[in-house]
Amino acid sequence: MRFPKTPNYSGFFAPSGVEAEVSHIPVIEGEVPADLDGAFYRVAPDPQFGPLAGDDIWFNGDGMVTMFRFKNGEVSIKQRWAHTEKFLLEKQAGKALFGAYRNPLTDDESVKGKVRGTANTNVMVHGGKLLALKEDSPPVWMDPETLETIAPIYDFGGKLTSETFTAHPKIDPDTGEMLAFGYAAKGLLTRDIVFYVISPKGEITNEVWFEIPYYCMMHDYGITKDYVVFHVVPITSNWERLENKLPHFGFDKNKPIHLGVLPRNGTADDLRWFSAPNCFASHVMNAFNEGTKVHFDTPMAEGNMFPFFPDIEGGAFEPQKAASRITRWTVDMLGNTDDIEMTRMTELVGEFPRIDDRFAGKKYRHGFLLVQDFDKPVDLPGGRSASGMMMNTLAHIDHETGETDTYWVGPVSSLQEPAFIPRPGSTEEGDGYLVVIENRLAEMGSRLLLFDARKLAAGPVATLQIPFRIRMGLHGNWAPAEMIAAA
Numbered sequence: 466m467r468f469p470k471t472p473n474y475s476g477f478f479a480p481s482g483v484e485a486e487v488s489h490i491p492v493i494e495g496e497v498p499a500d501l502d503g504a505f506y507r508v509a510p511d512p513q514f515g516p517l518a519g520d521d522i523w524f525n526g527d528g529m530v531t532m533f534r535f536k537n538g539e540v541s542i543k544q545r546w547a548h549t550e551k552f553l554l555e556k557q558a559g560k561a562l563f564g565a566y567r568n569p570l571t572d573d574e575s576v577k578g579k580v581r582g583t584a585n586t587n588v589m590v591h592g593g594k595l596l597a598l599k600e601d602s603p604p605v606w607m608d609p610e611t612l613e614t615i616a617p618i619y620d621f622g623g624k625l626t627s628e629t630f631t632a633h634p635k636i637d638p639d640t641g642e643m644l645a646f647g648y649a650a651k652g653l654l655t656r657d658i659v660f661y662v663i664s665p666k667g668e669i670t671n672e673v674w675f676e677i678p679y680y681c682m683m684h685d686y687g688i689t690k691d692y693v694v695f696h697v698v699p700i701t702s703n704w705e706r707l708e709n710k711l712p713h714f715g716f717d718k719n720k721p722i723h724l725g726v727l728p729r730n731g732t733a734d735d736l737r738w739f740s741a742p743n744c745f746a747s748h749v750m751n752a753f754n755e756g757t758k759v760h761f762d763t764p765m766a767e768g769n770m771f772p773f774f775p776d777i778e779g780g781a782f783e784p785q786k787a788a789s790r791i792t793r794w795t796v797d798m799l800g801n802t803d804d805i806e807m808t809r810m811t812e813l814v815g816e817f818p819r820i821d822d823r824f825a826g827k828k829y830r831h832g833f834l835l836v837q838d839f840d841k842p843v844d845l846p847g848g849r850s851a852s853g854m855m856m857n858t859l860a861h862i863d864h865e866t867g868e869t870d871t872y873w874v875g876p877v878s879s880l881q882e883p884a885f886i887p888r889p890g891s892t893e894e895g896d897g898y899l900v901v902i903e904n905r906l907a908e909m910g911s912r913l914l915l916f917d918a919r920k921l922a923a924g925p926v927a928t929l930q931i932p933f934r935i936r937m938g939l940h941g942n943w944a945p946a947e948m949i950a951a952a
């Protein structure tokens with residue numbers, strides 16, 4: 466069960482397999498503010514075993530969770546795999562048993578009916594639990610201090626009846642509730658969605674079930690004070706694809722997009738659907754409502770952004786159509802049109818949008834994202850990374866002034882998604898830091914960078930050396946010390 470020598474398993478994308486505990490990491494430059502007390506959790510796909518089919522996509526690796534614990538101006542690290550049901554069964558077997566991404570028809574007979582989730586997409590603390598998330602399965606409950614897995618399949622005390630749980634739940638900054646959803650909630654490929662409200666203590670207190678116009682990769686969504694907003698995007702699948710062993714998802718350039726807006730205290734009957742012509746959008750920067758007018762900000766591209774989920778009609782991948790720019794989608798719940806008004810917010814090409822999470826669902830000013838600056842040189846033997854995305858710039862967009870503030874990380878590095886850390890004691894939007902992992906692609910190493918969120922061009926306020934390569938990851942979040950200790 467060796468790892469294949471394919472691009473998904475080579476170079477900076479080589480599996481890491483590093484489980485680690487490091488008591489402090491060197492600060493190369495600058496200083497870590499002594500009053501930062503908390504942890505930055507993040508997760509990356511990192512396969513435990515070589516794939517059954519000879520190759521696999523990055524999205525299918527086992528979730529490796531990293532905790533960067535900040536205290537007294539020092540940073541320690543813990544890194545552990547999330548012990549999903551899949552991880553434990555394969556560990557016991559000493560080899561891969563689960564096959565291709567989201568295709569149980571490719572699995573070993575011995576694991577039929579088992580949960581296929583990899584917990585590789587997002588990690589966050591809520592209700593004293595560290596939840597490691599993958600959108601095709603229930604959360605994995607981990608200990609926020611030790612990163613030990615407490616429950617490989619966490620079902621909220623039996624209340625989670627959905628088969629799935631999004632990797633992009635939101636925390637309402639006013640109520641402390643977690644607002645989440647599941648898609649394919651009644652089984653693989655189903656059009657069933659469930660929206661969940663989860664109390665600050667972690668109890669499911671409300672759920673709303675509904676169906677979407679067509680099955681799709683509903684990877685993220687938006688919350689506002691009064692609504693939740695679901696975008697149906699043309700990354701679709703069906704049983705025929707799975708039987709033919711095609712990649713689970715494919716891009717259908719003939720389908721429109723749909724935007725479903727549900728009043729937070731409403732029922733499925735109150736859901737209103739809007740639509741627009743074919744395009745690509747996955748992550749959501751933020752959403753908010755002004756009365757019945759709902760705004761939804763997303764990095765939107767004209768065409769498919771994922772070469773590994775190819776055009777369903779066999780069309781070639783078109784890199785120039787994969788360029789995404791933050792675009793504001795606006796609809797009015799009482800308006801007389803079902804169309805979506807679209808306004809481009811910036812010319813920067815980027816993805817991995819973040820905000821000051823204290824302003825989730827609210828009218829906001831500051832947006833952050835990773836940008837591909839094509840004008841900057843790349844000085845690597847392999848050129849741009851295996852995913853085709855060379856995120857070389859960290860950017861701040863001021864929605865109020867339209868100004869941008871950027872930091873280019875140089876010709877031999879790329880960046881992972883930032884997370885916002887509020888400055889202790891502050892309440893003003895954007896007053897805080899961005900924490901980012903730098904991929905040192907040439908030397909196969911990693912650094913941790915800390916920026917003043919509103920002074921990116923000035924460069925990091927602290928640069929720390931991570932003593933091992935951190936694999937390219939997805940999402941993560943900051944948790945202050947009091948949230949970690951509440952476990």
Ligand code: V55
Pocket residue numbers: 510523524525585586600682684747939
């Ligand atoms: C994404 C990532 C996933 C996934 C589905 O858009 C969508 C990102 C890391 O896994 O399963």
Ligand code: FE
Pocket residue numbers: 586632633684685748939940
């Ligand atoms: Fe995501």
